[in-house]
Amino acid sequence: MRRCADVLFGQRARLRWLHLILGGALFMPYWLVGTLVTGPLVDAPGLFSGSLAVQLGAYAVGLPLAAVTALFPAARPLSVAAARALCGVPADRFADGPARGREAKARAAGWFTLHVGAGALVAGATLALPPFAVAVAALPFSPGLRRSELGRFWGLDRVGWVWAALPAGLLMLLALAAAAAAAGALLAKLAPVLLGPSPADRLAAAERRAAEAESRNRLARELHDSVGHALSAVTLQAGAARRVLEAGGADLEFVREALTAIEETTRRTVGELDRVLGLLRRGEPGGADGAGPGLDALEALVRGAGPHVALTVTGAPARVPEALSREAYRIVQEGLTNAARHAGGAPVTVRVGVHDEEVEITMENPLSGRPPVTRPGGGHGLRGVAERARLLGGTAGAGPVDGVWRLAVRIPR
Structure with a gap:
């Protein structure tokens, strides 16, 4: 139990979660551009429309834009600095300096796209899911909540099912922590592959x-x-x-x-x-x-x-x-x-x-x-x-x- 808690909420897991949230923050400009593109296509009423089609469309448009901008050589040092500090990967497994060569730039772009893409999903869930889970867990203790749309949606307005809301809310929070830990572990595993030194980098390091x-x-x-x-x-x-x-x-x-x-x-x-x-x-x-x-x-x-x-x-x-x-x-x-x-x-x-x-x-x-x-x-x-x-x-x-x-x-x- 203690080991499971450390995997989900330990220092390394928290740092990787922060790394994902940073990726979500970096994705925001691309998402805003995506909303400008997809909003008129689905007749959205405004820029920050809650339409699921707009949200998914903005995400789909933003990812390719992120990949293109990450092809610039300076993108790799920024990614490496964040990964070294937050991913828990030994520093010597990362490449130093800007990406040189087509292959190194492609790997750096792949990492950046994966980072901001996964980070946007985890950051969005981190913002939206905890309040919802807390509200669900509080249903047994609040008659007003049970009579609301949330209670009727879950069928918890009936007294026989009301206490099921408490473990359901806690499971939502655990599922969020597990998803963030899994995404962070995946990024940590792929970081040396995508941000590690290429043969050209190793040659340059040897020459230095x-x-x-x-x-x-x-x-x-x-x-x-x-x-x-x-x-x-x-x-x-x-x-x-x-x-x-x-x-x-x-x-x-x-x-x-x-x-x-x-x-x-x-x-x-x-x-x-x-x-x-x-x-x-x-x-x-x-x-x-x-x-x-x-x-x-x-x-x-x-x-x-x-x-x-x-x-x-x-x-x-x-x-x-x-x-x-x-x-x-x-x-x-x-x-x-x-x-x-x-x-x-x-x-x-x-x-x-x-x-x-x-x-x-x-x-x-x-x-x-x-x-x-x-x-x-x-x-x-x-x-x-x-x-x-x-x-x-x-x-x-x-x-x-x-x-x-x-x-x-x-x-x-």
Whole structure:
């Protein structure tokens, strides 16, 4: 008994009943248009005629109109929002966004037509049947009602049948609740079928997830490159300054330059770290394509790496597209980090050439007796450089050449 009551009057049943009443409210404009069409055909006395022929005719005219208007792409998001909130169906079983394609629009139109059609019937019964059922149930307690047309219609003006009106009225209310629960359950069952994602929707969702993952991977690479380079540069500068002080040397200018480089590097890195973490906090992975250091910031980058790094830039870096300039900066940054990790403080030469067809980056440092190694996991060391170049349609190569370790990157403009 309790389970039956929950099915008919529980929270889920009440929400689905409300969903049907909402469908009836949405059907009202179509019903009014239907009355304007059918009223003159049956010689109805007015717009709101109680004629059954007008009511049924307006319903029959309104349903096709609802189906046509639901073919617009924006109809599906509205239907999905209402169904998610009121039908008790898991949210992930619905499609997101406007309907695209003939098949998706047809399914969305079918759902909307079913929703407003069933909702109009349930909403009409909800408005009309309870007062009538209460009046019928009250017949045994009201002699005036028993003598009315209602009592004579039911044959309850005879005392022997008068108490049959009470269970009859209650059964009417139960029948209304059962009809609303059944209609709500049917809509909930059909909602994933008619409002669920089509193959095109699934493909678009997969592409969105791939784009978000790529954006987040880009943020992770930027964070790794920025922080990794800063730590390597700071460690190198601090170690050099410590060795000068421990040797008792008087080269305070060198120590001052090392501390200045540490200050500039950490300040720049904190700014970049705040930018990346801000994008992550706001949930905007696409912001990875936003502002960031480019080729114009190479001098500050090299200055922070220490006096053993020499930079040569040819061409016009300002004419390089922003995205390419940003990626070229990160490649130089990762190359310097790799050199600091493996070159042991040896001189490093950085050459950046901006040509008409491509951007060429070359970094060289003397061999230290052991070649640079890459760590597992993309976005680290030389593997990260190769990944960035490949994404931009370029090439990257590293290895010993003429007694030096050379990193050469070519990226088309």
